[in-house]
Amino acid sequence: MGRMIHADNGEIELVPTLRVGGRTAEATFLRSQLAHRAKALPLDPGWSAYRLDRLNIYGRSFRVTLRFRQGCLAAVELYQVGAVSKLSWDDWSGEEENARKADHDTWLVSLLGPPPYTYGWGSIRSENDPLGGYSVIMIRYSEDQAS
Helix, strand or coil, X not given: CCCCEECCCCEEEEECCEEECCCCEHHHHHCCHHHHHCXXXXXXXXXXXXXXXXXXXXXXXXXXXXXXECCEEEEEEEEECCCCCCCCHHHCCHHHHHHHHHHHHHHHHHHHCCCCEEECCEEEEEEXXXXXXXXXXXXXXXHHHHC
């Protein structure tokens, strides 16, 4: 059916040649084919982030952002997207974001069972950021995963 989140270790197979998780080094990602098309995002010192092209993960199309802290993967954001991206904030709708969050919730339950999704390696949450105006699946890795 495609790629998925592995609850036992928090890894996600983004493409057949790259699986990321709490022990993924930024240098490893930067050597991957995905990094060549990724957009680097400006962040505070000690942090870096990369927005990837759309990826199919377990039957859904997502925009993916990888966030690194001190060179180690700290979080993965999955933002489900439709066939066509919105062109501007004028096209934004709170109802659509609520529907996106509900869809994220349903998708996670189909993969992992009912929440909470808290593990020794970190956590997975479906979140709605009312200030940012978007819903996202946030996979956060514990700091001790890099060791």
